Amino acid sequence: MSSACDDEPLGVTPDGAAWLASAGTYPRSTLAHWRERPDAPVVLPCGSAFDVVSAPAVFGRLMLDRLWGDGPGSGPVAAFRGRTLLFAAPGTAQRLPSLLEWEEWSAEGRRDGRTATVPPLLCHGTGDAVTVPALTPAPGGASTRWLVAPDTRHPWLPGPEILLWAAVRAARSAVRISISPPQDQDAKVYDVSRRR
Structure with a gap:
């Protein structure tokens, strides 16, 4: 698997393209x-591959x-388009929301106090479709690209338990506890460092 934890755009190998195409009705x-x-994104159904x-x-x-x-x-x-798409084992979209609920962190995101900033996860499975990036990186296509290209x-493919593990740990690392009240966004701020 081509890992792209760096920010270099990746292309999909012919075997990876064959796997992606196998999800559709007409591969x-x-x-x-x-x-x-090869620079065109394609909409593919979820749930089978x-x-x-x-x-x-x-x-x-x-x-x-x-x-x-x-x-x-x-x-x-x-x-x-501003989202990270993690490809998972078929059945994950059905099981992950209930596992998140069991962990008391819903797929819609928990909205109580400290974890109010935890975002919702969208689970796409049978009956859903997603747009996958092009096989080859397009110039200037930084918002639509492969981070880990299929090869x-x-x-x-990780299953629901592994993605639960990753989501809970990511949520814990993202939570910042503040003892100060939130700042008033309409308040005027003055630079007092240049006082005479």
Whole structure:
């Protein structure tokens, strides 16, 4: 698996493209489209070859950092329009929300006090579809790209338990406890360092 925990754009290998295309109803048509336009994103259904857990970009990167730094790594991961798409084993989208509830941290994000900033996770499974980035990185396409590109016909995909582990640890690392009340956003701020 091509790891892109750095910010270098990655391209998908032919085996990775074959795996992605296998999710669709007409894999050969998808591959033919990509042969003509390797820089085109494509909408693929979830539920058969993969599920996708979509997190806001920063939180998704925290999850990815946990998976690669302290865990078993990840399957393919993409950045798409301000979200991080973590490709997961089929069935994850159905199971992960209930595991998060069991951990008392819902897929919609907990809204009590200290963890009010924990973002919601969107779980895409059977009946859903996602837009996957192009096979080759497009110039200036930094908002839509592969962070971990698929490079095999049978990539390892994390299941719901592993993504739960990553989400809980990312949430714990993202929570900053403050003893000060939140600042008034409409308050005027004066620079008093230049007093005469």
